[in-house]
Amino acid sequence: MRMTVARLLSVSVLLSVAVGCQRNQEVPTVPEKVVGHCVYTNQFSDLRECRDYVGEWTDKAATEDCKDQGSTVVLGSACGEQERLGYCFLGEGNQWTRISLLGGDAEKCGSMQRGCEVFGGGVFDPAPICGGKVVDTGGTGLPTFQQPVLTCMDPKPGELPGMSPGGQVCTWEMISGATEPGRSFMDYASCDRVRTQRPYYPVPPAENATREDARLNDPAYVTELTWVRSQIEATACICCHSTRAPKGPSNWFVESPGNFINSFYPRGLAMGAGWINTLGFGAYRPEHNNGFSRASPERPNDSIFVTTDAVRIARFFEAELAHRGYKREDFADQVYGAGPLDSQRLYQPTACEDGVGVGADGIVRWRGGKARYVYVLEQGTTSPTVPPNLDLPEGTLWRIDVPSTGTPIESGTVRYGVVPPGLSQRFPASGEPATLTSGKTYYLYVLADIIVPITRCLFTAP
Ligand code: HEC
Incomplete structure (x- = not known):
């Protein structure tokens, strides 16, 4: 029998009490080999997860572990790319479980990290949406999206x-x-x-x-x-x-x-x-x-x-x-x-919170970290996704881009209609964007990179 989640949980709680402090472990380098994967609902968080059996797992051990999760293993392939908040790595040496924590709600980042590290005894590797670096980690992470030429x-x-x-x-x-x-x-x-x-x-x-x-x-x-x-x-x-x-x-x-x-x-x-x-x-x-x-x-x-x-x-x-x-x-x-391209395109935004939006001073504020793309859209605009035909939807009022070699920008450093040095304005093609009307609702859409939204919500112009 493999260790069940509950046992793993109690062991790791003991372990962290014994160690007595918050660990900040490095993300492990795991073998490339993936024996299979398992899609299931986490019994504690009630959220969908997918786990890869990485390295020296036997088919039998992977099959049993997935059964413990209340699901059926798929041998021979990995979880694949899905919208996720991060990975949780469990294991050591040549045998690892790499859990994809699925979802696109950046507000869950903290609880996911705690769930992984404190209760699961694992190492949390945040996706860009949860503040992880946008780097090529050898096939599992995301390199910076290079625009078509x-x-x-x-x-x-x-x-x-x-x-x-x-x-x-x-x-x-x-x-x-x-x-x-x-x-x-x-x-x-x-x-x-x-x-x-x-x-x-x-x-x-x-x-x-x-x-x-x-x-x-x-x-x-x-x-x-x-x-x-x-x-x-x-x-x-x-x-x-x-x-x-x-x-x-x-x-x-x-x-x-x-x-x-x-x-x-x-x-x-x-x-x-x-x-x-x-x-x-x-x-x-x-x-x-x-x-x-x-x-x-x-x-x-x-x-x-x-x-x-x-x-x-x-x-x-x-x-x-x-x-x-x-x-x-x-x-x-x-x-x-x-997949995520559809869920993002069909996403329906709700109201912004905590001062997110364009303020009375014209400053654009968002959450979720540094951005490569900032859009201000008419309310009701289809959410932007990928070039060449889905990244500049009708209803776009303003869009600025950080070039792929440039440094992403921080919230609070951009004024509506003013292109910061080093960035380019994609819309309008030239000149200033339409002035925002006081009291009208607009859609703020901010991306860490293409297909990595960090803020997408409705604000009322002051
Ligand atoms: C940058 C790499 C890349 C490019 C370019 C690419 N694909 Fe794929 N494609 C993948 C990967 C990776 C998978 C496997 C996804 C998985 O199983 O996790 C895949 C899977 C597929 C599948 C199988 C889906 C399924 O569920 O069985 C189809 C069909 C497909 N690609 C079509 C295309 C077409 C058509 C193009 C060109 C227009 C294309 N791909 C370009 C990486 C790519």
Whole structure:
């Protein structure tokens, strides 16, 4: 039997009494290997948590521990990226439990830390929302989001002239970006930038991905498969869904032996078919992206894949789901597929507290630490998320950005409408923002980084 939470709890309470002081331990460096994960509700806090079994766990031990949490283990994969307040690390040496404390409410940071350290006997590693550093911690943390740039260059030797002026090939360095059809994204854009725009870490492919697949003898099928692969090759997806990704591929990958489509889980296929809504990931218009687009507010049921032919790619993934015995109804409970990007976009703010907002002196005050992005929005504006099309919603009055190489700014150091030195004003494109009307309600949205909101609430202009 593994130690249950209750036992762990009593032991660690004794331990901290014996030590008799608040420890401030360093965050441990844990092995990269993840045996499996467990999603459950913490019996004490009643909050959702996910724990990774890291290092030298046997399948059996992980299975039993998860059972102790009242849930069922998922072997072979990690918790994955979710909105979280931080990690709680328990363990030592080669065997660790890394608990993701899920949620996005910065007010819970303190109780989470106490729960982890005082009652759990663990080490709390705060996410940026709880004051943690925004640094690349080797695949589990978040590097600073680098905004997309359009890169233009001459075609590779032996390739045809490009479609842009001077025969150049122009490519947005962004997750939703694509180079020209028939070319490889990696030849024309920096994947390093792309890998700051979404957490990158290796994830194993679906089980039995390398099975024999008789469809590879069907020329019509192979034509479609080859086309899908070449579409993916032209897009930024290849930055993580390929053996060329620095730490190995994230789940499905184009070089997966046999039929690479077998490396997908059904959920991924359903996103490919547009059965799960993925507009939350953001998209370019085809005219700005070498003819490629994907699900967007204008076309919400398009594929997650960035493609020159939305109908053709959806048909391919629908056929794959039918082949595996799935129907659209099987995904009816999964309306949106973009996780924290959806929950943040659909977030409904409540009133600001404790002087947060724009004061009578024009000073902007927020909570939760230093910021890279500050927005003042009309009340009722959709909350901003990711570029290129979801980060400047209609209703934005003012937005200022700290460049990715710049130093984040403190609350109380910005006056509404005045761009601090070193920052840039993204909206309005030039000139001063609209004056705030006294007595009217506005929406303050402040981010430690893209997808890391620290303050989002409604204030009344003084
Ligand atoms: C910066 C890295 C990165 C990039 C770029 C990237 N992905 Fe992913 N993707 C991941 C990771 C990591 C996972 C696995 C998530 C997990 O299981 O925790 C994933 C998983 C997926 C899945 C499977 C989801 C599921 O639940 O089965 C799909 C589908 C997917 N990505 C599509 C895309 C598409 C389409 C693109 C390009 C438009 C893309 N990805 C670009 C990192 C990336």
